[in-house]
Amino acid sequence: MNFPDRSRSDDMPSSDPPNHNSINQYELVDFGGGRKLERVAGRLIDRPSPAAEGLATKQNARWKVAASRFDEKEKQWNHRVEWKPGRCVECGGFRMPVAPTPYGHIGVFPEQQANWDWLRTRELPEVSSGDRPKALNLFAYTGASTMALVSAGFAVAHVDAAKQNVQSARAAAKANGWDDPPIRFLVDDAVKFTAREVRRENRYHTIVMDPPAYGHGPSGKAWRLARDVWPLIDDSLKLLEPDAFRLLITGHSPDVDQNDVQVYLADRVPRTVSPAGTLRFETGRLRLPDQFGRKLDAGFFVRVWNER
Known part of the structure; x- marks a missing residue:
């Protein structure tokens, strides 16, 4: 998905974009060990991915600064920085809101x-x-x-x-x-x-x-x-x-x-x-x-x- 990037990155948990209604890109940053690391609407998130089982990650340091992580055992999100409402991704002709769900999904x-x-x-x-x-x-x-x-x-x-x-x-x-x-x-x-x-x-x-x-x-x-x-x-x-x-x-x-x-x-x-x-x-x-x-x-x- 090639979304237009209209604000700065949120790699570090302290750097939430100031405009929470801005449209940002989706990017799969890394995957492995049964999880995937994604940048979604400017926010770096770490969540489960069964397809990544048995595979090795490539960027261990990046995982440590994820702003949000879903704990599969506890069935809950842990946010180092609040996930504020109003984030959307542009999907080519329409947009979709993104938000954490109780099942580790993001709404899209x-x-x-x-x-x-x-x-x-x-x-x-x-x-x-x-x-x-x-x-x-x-x-x-x-x-x-x-x-x-x-x-x-x-x-x-x-x-x-x-x-x-x-x-x-x-x-x-x-x-x-x-x-x-x-x-x-x-x-x-x-x-x-x-x-x-x-x-x-x-x-x-x-x-x-x-x-x-x-x-x-x-x-x-x-x-x-x-x-x-x-x-x-x-x-x-x-x-x-x-x-x-x-x-x-x-x-x-x-x-x-x-x-x-x-x-x-x-x-x-x-x-x-x-x-x-x-x-x-x-x-x-x-x-x-x-x-x-x-x-x-x-x-x-x-x-x-x-x-x-």
Whole structure:
């Protein structure tokens, strides 16, 4: 992510930028030992990263001056300098607030930048005059993909089971200056919502999903990606507009990768969607480069669309 750097660095814990609403860059500084060191909106932070297990760090001295560190055992952040509200990162056409969460997250996943660019730069499908093409964002978290889609001209159904995530997505819309955005903010179970949309015979031009490897729905039912993503994909395919559609699936799991998803979609999309034109795929791994050119794995992506 190449964000414009509009204020000085916050490498040292005593050097918080004076303007806490300024837009700064994201940078992966170092990683190793199951953790990653990042500069986020001018602030140096140290937090867990399972993908960095078994790897060696490169800059031991830099880790000692991190302004914020998440303790995985204690499940809490330790701040050497207060993390003041109002920080944002520019994501290329929209912005996202960044703040520490109780789970060691920061409100945005920088490795998704290439996917946001893909969502924003594809040609919009043709719709009736005055209408917007429709998009569905499942497991939508704090809404970066939602903001990317809105900035590209879509009306979005933003679905996440966690009320706090949906509240954060509302805040992200306000951070972009959108008082009345074309977004339906929905606190709902992604699987149940998608099934209801199938029964309603609704259709979407774009569907995005970033399901977790493990989790629990609002009712307490266990979610396992390797078991549960396939019926969800089946229902999602029934919602796609066959004349012009895009589907983006990302994930982090040792049990499912991009090849598994592509093989499944290559079989199911032609039979379920009956797409017009030629079916296209892009697949791969999401990776974040550090200052030494090393790349930290951040999961898989699968992009599917029809080309006419």
